[in-house]
Every structure is written in structure tokens, then in C-alpha cells.
Amino acid sequence: MRNIITPVVNGLKQEGVQYTGFLYAGLMIANDGQAKVLEFNCRMGDPETQPIMLRLKSDLLTLIEHAIDGTLRDIDIEWDRRAALGVVMAAHGYPENPRKHDAIHGLTELIAEQEHTGDFHIFHAGTQTGDDGKTIVTSGGRVLCVTALGENIKIAQQAAYRLTDKIRFDGCQIRHDIGYQGIQYQKSAK
Secondary structure (H helix, E strand, O other), X not given: OOOXXXXXXXXXXXXXXXXXXXXXXXEEEOOOOOEEEEEEEOOOOOOOHHHHHHHEOOOHHHHHHHHHHOOHHHOOOOEOOOEEEEEEEEOOOOOXXXXXXXXXXXXXXXXXXXXXXXXXXXXXXXXXXXXOOOXXXXXXXXXXXXXXXXXXXXXHHHHHHHHHOOOEOOOOEEOOOOOHHHHHHHHHHO
């Protein structure tokens, strides 16, 4: 925030730009621990936004309306205090040549649990209904983002990976290092 986001927002103000909307900063953490800017977009990042949306308790449409009206500072935004973490399940061949039409198994069983607990959400990105009208199949590179809440990053990470273990499709690719830098940061901050 201090080194990248706040200077950008202040720079927009100094240039006379009254920006209203989303500003997504694509960042990478270098080996020396410094954040480096890859890009800025005037949209939400995908899949980076899914964990943020899982924590948002306020109504998104109401927030957007207040942002448009310039009254966002006049309302309280409610957040779930827990950590959120998302794990992308990608199609075989992603990113160069993602395979399509692989049947996804395990989603139906998780729907009731998702609605009951509210502790996780499975965001669909590269999915569609299969030819039978019932099956969910892959239709793009980043197929699902399995996002879970936890009292800390490690618990959210464990929950997200527990859920990915229940979902299957041929050629599924999953990174198994999501959240480890955050867990290390939490340990060193104690």
C-alpha cells in the first residue's frame, strides 16, 4: 500500500483524475521481498478477487452505487475477519493449449456443504454444461477457483486444498504452494 497503491492514487489526484472504479494492481514479489508492478487494470483481477469477495459481507451492488455517487466514505463496509485463500484448478494443457470438455466430478456433493457452512465458495471460470445438459465440463484454462475461509492463512489453505481433493477432472493442474509465503509472513510477524 505504502510503496505502490497510495502513490498511484495520489498521482491520479495530482493529475486531476477523479477515478471511480476498480484498480487492479498485478504485482510480483521479487526474491529480495520487494513488490514489483507488472500491470494495472481498471477491473477486478481473476482469480485474485475471489478470496476478497468471499470475505465481503456487505452488498456489492450497494457499494458500487455508493462509489458511483461519491458517497462510499459515508458507509461502513463489512468484512469477514477470517483469512481467505483461493486455489485454481486448471485444465490439462493450461496455459498454452487448455483441453476442453473434461467432465468435472465432485461438485454436486459440495453444493450442499457450501450452502450450509458458508466457509467456502467454488468460483466457476472455465466451465460449461456438457452435452447431456447435466454434467459440468471444462471449457477453458482456469476452470475453478476453490476459495476457503479460516482463522488464519494456514487453516484457510488446508480447507481449500481439502476441497480440491474432492473435485476431479482428467488432466487437472493445481499449484500446491499457494499461501506458503503468507504463512511464513504470519509466523515471522509473531
